[in-house]
Amino acid sequence: MDKTVIFLGAGASKADGAPLQRELFKSYFKACEGEKLNENFDIKHSKVKGLLDRYFKNFFDFTxxxxxxxxxxxxxxxALGILDLAIERNEKYRSELGNLYKYRTALIFSMAQAIQYKIEASKNGIQGESHTKLIENLQDELPKGNITFISTNYDIILDNALGSKFDVDYGFYHLDDLDNIKNGVKLLKIHGSLNWKYCPVCKHIEAKIEQKGTLSIVDNPGSVKCDYCSADAQYIIVPPTYYKDMSNVYLANIWNNAEKLLREAEHIVFSGYSLPSADMHIKYLLKRAELNRGRNSKFKATVINYYPNKIVGAIQKEQNRYSRFFKNTSDVNYVQEMSFQDFARNPFQVLE
Structure with missing residues (x-):
């Protein structure tokens, strides 16, 4: 089998119940109304919801x-971008608008809660059904090391599916750092993950894979401690904004490792990813991987991003974006009527 990178976007997680970016806030406020969810997670909804109410009122004139x-x-x-840029520039809005860091934490929390809520409320009732089916179908090939994953998603749907059968290597360390590299399936989450715990004091990082642990890092900031030095731990989340803080050493390693995997790949399968105009950092990553390959090294790309009732015009625009972006358009195969669920059920119709 060709050396393959499966590149997953929000559409893949959407197939298993996770919300898209435009659905996050409505999903969060709906979650706040769910009695069952409030019983399961003792996470002070009222405080976070109060911050979000104030944020939308002060910054966007909500009533x-x-x-x-x-x-x-x-x-x-x-919502997150206007806070991140102010924080990065060490600038402020009027003092009565509130603390930017508290707003940012509340927004991250609401995203995590919305993801968890939508996954649990998924109509099929099975968390990660398509991701699980994909891993089951690939389980004989994955140990060989020819298939790796890159994901733009924060949720741990794929993590759980992989972790139930294999060790997961998140690419935290440089590929030359042999002492720290796991013998597992590579899953490089270039925007961070809701199950990573990072200590800014001793710089230790830990990732936990457990079905009910998605919110353990973000549910109560300040209560999660580093296992090594007992300092307050943090999450690593890179928002989908033009400004991306890549100063964290582990995140920098992940991006470097992702570029290496893409550069060496013979086949890149994009699933649930539309190559949006705003994702300039990812476009830069892909272009570097395309142009910095060996002179005789070629790759093919397959795009799978269909869903029921997808508008024909949207399909054509998306196909044009992919064809326009890559240098050799003849090597880009845009499959118009294949969804992530279809791919998961029979991945070898694409991989073989």
Missing amino acids: DNFDYRNAVFPTFEE
Whole structure:
């Protein structure tokens, strides 16, 4: 089999119940109404919800007690981006608007809660059904090391599916650092993950894979401690904004390792990823991997991003983006009527 990278975007997680970016805030406010969810997670909803209410009121002129069902929310990228840029530039808004760090934490928390809520409320009732089916179908090939994963998603649907059968190597360390590399399937999550625990004091990082552990890092900031030095641990989440803070050494290693995997890949399968215009960092990553290959090294790309009732115009625009971006368009195969679920059920119709 060709050396293959499976590159997963939000559409893949959407297939198993996770919300898209534009659905995050409505999903969170709906989660706040769920009695069962509030019983399962003792995470002080009222404090976070109060911060979000204040944020939308102060920054986007929402009214008191607005109806989230009919509200027109900013995108998660917009909401977080205007905070991240102010923090990065060490600038502030008027003091009465509130603490930017608290707003940022509340936004991250709401994203995590929305993801968890939507996955649990998934109609099929089985968490990660398509991801699990994909791993089951690939389980004989994965130990050979020819198939690796890159994901833009924060959720741990794929992590759980992989972790039930294999060790997972998140690519935290440089590929030349043989002492720290796991003998597992590589899953490089270039935007961070909800199950990573990072200590800014001793710089230790830990990742836990467990079905009910998605929110363990972000549910109660300040309560999660480093196992080595007992300092307050942090999450690593890179928002989908133009500004991306890549200063964390582990995140930098992940991006470097992702570029290496893409550069060496003979086949890249994009699933659930539309190559949006705003993702300039990913486009830069892909272009470097394409142009810095060996002179005689070629690759093919397969794009799988169909879903029921997808508009024909949207399909054509997406196909044009992929064809326009890569240098050799003849090596890009855009499969118009294959969904992530289809790919998971029979991956070898694409991989062989």
